[in-house]
Amino acid sequence: MSPIFQRYADDEASDITIQMPQRILATSTHQCPIDVLACRLEKYQADPSSVHDKYPWATRFVMGIPVPSWQRHLVWNVGQKARFITAAWSGADLGSYLTNEWSGSAGADRTLAENSEILIDGQQRLHSLEEYFLDRLAVPDLLGQPRVWSEISNGERKRFLSSIFAHSSVCSDDEVALRKTYDLCALGVTPRTHDQRAAR
Template sequence: MKHMPSPLIDFIEGATSIRELLAPRPGYGISDYPWAKSMLGKHPLPVWQRASVWSVADKVSFIESIYLGADLGSVIINGWLDIDGKAAPFSDCLLDGQQRIGSLFDYQAGKFPVFGSYFHELTQRDQARFRNHQIGLKTCKCFDEEILKRVYDINNFAGKRHLESERAIPVTKQEDGLMDIVAQIYVPEVEFQPSQKHIEEWISFQLGLINGMSDDNPLLLEDEMTAKTLQFTR
């Protein structure tokens, strides 16, 4: 009789609120986790974690899913082990969920709007609705770096991402390309940001050009496109 392998790590599955996930941990910082490359809120990140790679469009899509009631998946956080009054290496390590948690921080900080509104513009009820929303939480207690690396790779490289052609509701190439451009308009360092109305007007303007495009009516040249984009972002 053949047997399947045992789990690499035993997880305790539960849930937590966004409020708790983003809450600070007073008295702790990067100096308490010398093995970490950086901190994401109260969560230390190991050197083998990838960087923040989600675009603004990715972040907006994720936050939209919160308000629309979609499943947010689970974040994976390692437990704590005390060794002579100090945290053992990889204590509190964030194993999975960096992109999602980073998106939550950025949205709450007002770095981009969702459904046409920045977080600080929302009613207290909607802000509380966001902060009290539940997300899955898996915790473990493993301080063997090689096992943690394997778990990280399994979680991030198992399966295959959907193709755009496999969407239940197709997105046209025009809409998809324009939304990529729109995502690039949101620059946190720039004082003026486009409102949802401006974005919708800009998309309508560009779709009008595309729909009426011919040899005698080409798309805007790059400089003209830039000027029009700047007009809608001021």
């Protein structure tokens, strides 16, 4: 006979010494349109040198957001990128991307301390958007014809940009906690190999 599910155990049956994993950093999530990211990319492209000056420690930027050196590199292939963009066009749930909202000053020259405002999770998806917006990635239209962003009408662009891509954020200057959060982000989907982990 199968056990019967109970949301809460009887007091006599529960073991209060058992502790399950806990959240590393408090996270907040907001439902945001893709347009928020598109605006950030536009600002970045308008003056990339000032963004690089603000985050001199960043190894790269995705959609204008600094990526820390301890993140894995870009690994999605063209097919994976195109499927993500197609999912956005189709109104699928895109999940969320995670940033660190903490912002520390590194000095009087207005540079920010390492790990300020970094992208923690979602690099592959945000990079797919960037490639698409910059006409480096084509996705099929309703007739199966590959189309790049510059070919799309403003009406269709508005529809795409209004698609929801949730933005989650933490706020911490603790690099160890940030690295652990990064490692935990994909455990249930595509576990990172040992060489891709940030916390060792």
